[in-house]
Amino acid sequence: MLERDISETLQQQVHNAVVNGAPLKIEGGNSKTFLGRETHGEILDVSGHRGIVEHDPRELVLTARSGTPLKEIEAALAEAGQMLAFEPPHFGDNATLGGTIACGLSGPRRPFCGSARDFVLGCKLLNGKGEILRFGGQVIKNVAGYDVSRLMVGAYGTLGVLLEISLKVLPRPAASHTLIQECTQAEAISKMSRLLSQPMPVDAACYHAGHCYVRLSGSEQAVKHAHEHLGGEVIEKSEPFWHALREHHLPFFGSANPLYRVMVKPAVPPLEIAGEWLLDWGGAQRWLVSDEPVAVIRERVATVGGHVTQFRGSENNGEIFQPLAAPVLVIHQRLKASFDPHGIFNRGRIYANL
Amino acid sequence: MPVFKDGLPCNRDAHEDLIRKLRELLPPEAVLTDKEDLRPFECDGLSVYRRLPLVVVLPETIAQVQAIMRFCHALQVPVVARGAGTGLSGGALPLSDGVLLSLAKFKRILHIDPENAMATLQPGVRNLAISDAAAAYGLYYAPDPSSQIACTIGGNVAENSGGVHCLKYGLTVHNILMLKVVTMEGELLTIGAETLDSPGYDLLALMAGSEGMLAVIVEVTVKLLAKPERAQVLLAAFDDVYKAGEAVGAIIAAGIIPAGLEMMDKVAIHASEDYAHAGYPRDAEAILLCELDGTNAEVSEHIMKVREILHQGGATEVRTAANEAERQLFWKGRKSAFPAVGRISPDYYCMDGTIPRRQLPHVLRQISLWSEEYGLPVANVFHAGDGNLHPLILFDANKEGELVRTEEFGQRILQLCVEVGGSITGEHGVGMEKINQMCIQFKAPELIQFHAVKAAFDPAGLLNPGKAVPTLQRCAEFGAMHVHHGQLPHAELERF
Ligand SMILES: Cc1cc2nc3c(=O)[nH]c(=O)nc-3n(C[C@H](O)[C@H](O)[C@H](O)COP(=O)(O)OP(=O)(O)OC[C@H]3O[C@@H](n4cnc5c(N)ncnc54)[C@H](O)[C@@H]3O)c2cc1C
Numbered sequence: 001m002l003e004r005d006i007s008e009t010l011q012q013q014v015h016n017a018v019v020n021g022a023p024l025k026i027e028g029g030n031s032k033t034f035l036g037r038e039t040h041g042e043i044l045d046v047s048g049h050r051g052i053v054e055h056d057p058r059e060l061v062l063t064a065r066s067g068t069p070l071k072e073i074e075a076a077l078a079e080a081g082q083m084l085a086f087e088p089p090h091f092g093d094n095a096t097l098g099g100t101i102a103c104g105l106s107g108p109r110r111p112f113c114g115s116a117r118d119f120v121l122g123c124k125l126l127n128g129k130g131e132i133l134r135f136g137g138q139v140i141k142n143v144a145g146y147d148v149s150r151l152m153v154g155a156y157g158t159l160g161v162l163l164e165i166s167l168k169v170l171p172r173p174a175a176s177h178t179l180i181q182e183c184t185q186a187e188a189i190s191k192m193s194r195l196l197s198q199p200m201p202v203d204a205a206c207y208h209a210g211h212c213y214v215r216l217s218g219s220e221q222a223v224k225h226a227h228e229h230l231g232g233e234v235i236e237k238s239e240p241f242w243h244a245l246r247e248h249h250l251p252f253f254g255s256a257n258p259l260y261r262v263m264v265k266p267a268v269p270p271l272e273i274a275g276e277w278l279l280d281w282g283g284a285q286r287w288l289v290s291d292e293p294v295a296v297i298r299e300r301v302a303t304v305g306g307h308v309t310q311f312r313g314s315e316n317n318g319e320i321f322q323p324l325a326a327p328v329l330v331i332h333q334r335l336k337a338s339f340d341p342h343g344i345f346n347r348g349r350i351y352a353n354l
Numbered sequence: 355m356p357v358f359k360d361g362l363p364c365n366r367d368a369h370e371d372l373i374r375k376l377r378e379l380l381p382p383e384a385v386l387t388d389k390e391d392l393r394p395f396e397c398d399g400l401s402v403y404r405r406l407p408l409v410v411v412l413p414e415t416i417a418q419v420q421a422i423m424r425f426c427h428a429l430q431v432p433v434v435a436r437g438a439g440t441g442l443s444g445g446a447l448p449l450s451d452g453v454l455l456s457l458a459k460f461k462r463i464l465h466i467d468p469e470n471a472m473a474t475l476q477p478g479v480r481n482l483a484i485s486d487a488a489a490a491y492g493l494y495y496a497p498d499p500s501s502q503i504a505c506t507i508g509g510n511v512a513e514n515s516g517g518v519h520c521l522k523y524g525l526t527v528h529n530i531l532m533l534k535v536v537t538m539e540g541e542l543l544t545i546g547a548e549t550l551d552s553p554g555y556d557l558l559a560l561m562a563g564s565e566g567m568l569a570v571i572v573e574v575t576v577k578l579l580a581k582p583e584r585a586q587v588l589l590a591a592f593d594d595v596y597k598a599g600e601a602v603g604a605i606i607a608a609g610i611i612p613a614g615l616e617m618m619d620k621v622a623i624h625a626s627e628d629y630a631h632a633g634y635p636r637d638a639e640a641i642l643l644c645e646l647d648g649t650n651a652e653v654s655e656h657i658m659k660v661r662e663i664l665h666q667g668g669a670t671e672v673r674t675a676a677n678e679a680e681r682q683l684f685w686k687g688r689k690s691a692f693p694a695v696g697r698i699s700p701d702y703y704c705m706d707g708t709i710p711r712r713q714l715p716h717v718l719r720q721i722s723l724w725s726e727e728y729g730l731p732v733a734n735v736f737h738a739g740d741g742n743l744h745p746l747i748l749f750d751a752n753k754e755g756e757l758v759r760t761e762e763f764g765q766r767i768l769q770l771c772v773e774v775g776g777s778i779t780g781e782h783g784v785g786m787e788k789i790n791q792m793c794i795q796f797k798a799p800e801l802i803q804f805h806a807v808k809a810a811f812d813p814a815g816l817l818n819p820g821k822a823v824p825t826l827q828r829c830a831e832f833g834a835m836h837v838h839h840g841q842l843p844h845a846e847l848e849r850f
Pocket of ligand 1: 509693
């Protein structure tokens with residue numbers, strides 16, 4: 001395992017960029033470049049800044065440099081019987097911790113166990129003035145100062161370069177079973193929404209190709225009991241299915257049409273938008289493959305209080321993320337200016353004027 | 355008693371003008387100016403800091419809040435928001451030339467949506483009222499601060515409050531979905547969404563724990579959880595505090611995340627026992643309360659495991675609550691620890707530092723050494739699972755010099771927490787109280803960044819000014835900057 005601290009080199013590059021007024025494009029493993037809007041600039045390569053700085057399993061905390069490959073972190077955790085409970089998608093072999101957190105991506109466990117942002121405890125950050133700042137920490141509770149570390153999650157590197165990240169980690173469940181049942185989308189939605197108000201050890205639920213999949217995890221006894229209660233067929237060796245769902249390897253994701261991420265309240269009935277649907281996160285994150293114009297999709301989704309991201313296959317200079325209300329955008333612009341006053345980091349990656 | 359200097363010079367005419375205008379905006383009974391009426395608002399739960407506001411307003415609609423804010427912004431009058439006033443860091447301490455904006459009239463539960471397991475609330479709804487209302491659907495709101503019968507959800511968001519169950523279920527930030535807030539400029543913003551995430555920056559995370567400095571929260575949508583099928587609590591007694599600390603680590607190392615994992619030392623055990631009669635063993639040096647929840651089967655399995663770990667860890671006694679009533683009783687002892695300690699000492703000062711759990715023996719030893727040195731007893735109550743210490747320093751404010759010594763002792767504890775890799779506050783916030791200690795935990799550029807975050811929401815700096823984030827000037831005076839730099843950093847920078 002490679003360990004290297006190149007924060008000084010990165011800092012120097014930021015200083016140079018400020019002096020030259022030249023924007024930077026932050027890159028880790030280059031696995032998530034397809035996400036968000038296109039951004040231009042000299043590449044700030046964080047992938048050399050790597051290594052697990054600290055992992056004490058008893059503290060349930062891991063700290064690593066942002067360029068550390070995600071799979072290296074997952075392997076170290078697995079060895080201690082632990083995991084990243086938000087089950088991050090990698091979207092490529094080279095995925096790094098920094099990219100994962102900057103994009104704020106979470107996998108199937110998210111609605112039941114929490115998101116990437118929920119597990120971030122602290123970070124070391126290089127801001128647009130070339131200063132190295134620390135926020136949060138390595139303890140589970142910390143309310144000193146504003147929660148800047150969580151603000152970084154999903155900011156796509158537009159506020160600064162993540163150098164080091166501390167995460168809360170959890171023990172792996174002793175047992176895990178997946179139940180499958182044939183049903184319609186509407187039936188799956190009400191079944192999955194009922195799970196939310198039942199004390200069941202569910203840690204993933206999705207609807208795909210006419211079937212509802214429910215993953216139970218916990219102690220042997222708990223899983224066995226819940227299975228008896230819920231019924232359905234057990235899929236032997238379900239791991240590859242959830243992996244393929246998380247990584248978008250299912251054939252559904254291979255379509256030539258654009259892929260949309262539609263976020264709604266989980267119990268919202270099936271949306272009448274032409275296309276193919278796959279429902280993850282118990283119905284709260286819906287994937288849509290459709291050739292309808294994005295404006296039509298957004299308008300329809302807005303009527304149920306949801307929002308839409310153009311995830312794959314759309315023009316990468318348009319409104320990839322749902323546009324913000326004007327006064328909220330103003331706050332975004334002021335925040336951007338405060339962290340990155342010269343506007344050098346990942347210009348326009350999430351919104352044209354950020 | 356601390357002395358305050360206020361920002362604006364006292365200007366009678368301006369003040370009268372302000373009050374007249376507020377009366378135009380609000381019904382007469384919603385604008386308080388008489389001394390007796392202002393008195394209840396002079397402090398929060400940290401009553402060593404007191405100050406009367408110029409005026410208290412009690413709006414009951416969002417439009418009224420917006421009008422008040424616009425108007426105060428135009429007149430450059432500072433505003434402090436207040437929920438139930440149970441805060442323990444002076445966050446809701448009024449300004450004598452400012453408006454105290456009470457959210458007390460916003461106490462309606464607007465909507466419970468069992469299908470999506472969420473609830474929408476006005477900010478003045480009490481924490482416990484949410485779970486009470488959700489119970490009909492088999493749901494509850496997880497964060498449960500000990501003050502939950504009194505504190506408001508708005509205050510909980512502003513402080514990012516935790517409770518005894520936050521090791522497993524998270525803090526307030528993990529259990530909220532959407533906020534409606536009014537900025538100092540009077541703008542109504544929606545932050546977050548009813549969906550699991552929202553586009554743009556995670557402003558919801560910034561709002562959680564923002565101590566009323568960024569915007570006034572006027573509506574909160576929270577996540578509800580299914581009530582676990584069964585919850586069971588174990589009480590373990592130890593003849594040594596450090597063994598109890600070790601046992602905490604051992605439970606977690608075994609891959610079990612208890613719903614709650616709390617520790618109390620002898621002084622706290624005795625005080626609680628006298629007050630709540632929970633049946634705690636008086637001869638123990640420390641007790642652990644370990645709650646396990648989940649399905650019936652899972653709880654049974656975990657109880658067996660945890661009992662074994664506790665015995666192996668040297669527990670002198672391990673009890674399982676015989677029934678729900680006894681479980682409630684075990685918790686009652688813990689949840690009433692603060693008032694219980696309040697009975698055995700004229701005053702107490704509650705600290706709120708966090709540390710990596712492995713540092714517990716070291717930190718407890720140091721606290722007990724200092725306790726002797728200062729001649730001030732300490733009762734330790736500890737959210738052991740998540741490393742959040744609440745040493746309660748017992749003192750008598752009427753005794754010459756005791757408050758000053760208590761504060762000095764407290765400050766050393768917080769400094770130690772930072773030194774061992776922790777934080778000066780786990781859940782009570784910085785407020786007025788720990789503003790100097792912020793200079794220990796953060797360097798100048800970090801504090802500057804915090805001020806800039808505030809300015810993004812409140813460019814005029816009128817919302818709860820002077821709290822939570824110290825000016826660099828203040829840190830220089832406090833003399834703590836040298837901890838990081840040896841000399842005052844960034845001498846060229848403007849002082850806030
Ligand atoms: C006996 C006791 C036990 C406690 N136990 C715990 C505990 O276990 N865990 C824990 O975390 N805390 C605990 N606390 C502290 C306190 O109860 C919490 O901080 C609580 O969240 C404060 O809520 P409140 O409504 O009383 O807020 P207040 O004290 O009124 O205000 C707190 C802060 O929030 C701001 N604020 C309040 N409402 C709003 C709003 N609507 N919009 C914007 N800002 C607002 C205020 O300006 C202030 O800065 C305890 C306190 C006591 C007295």
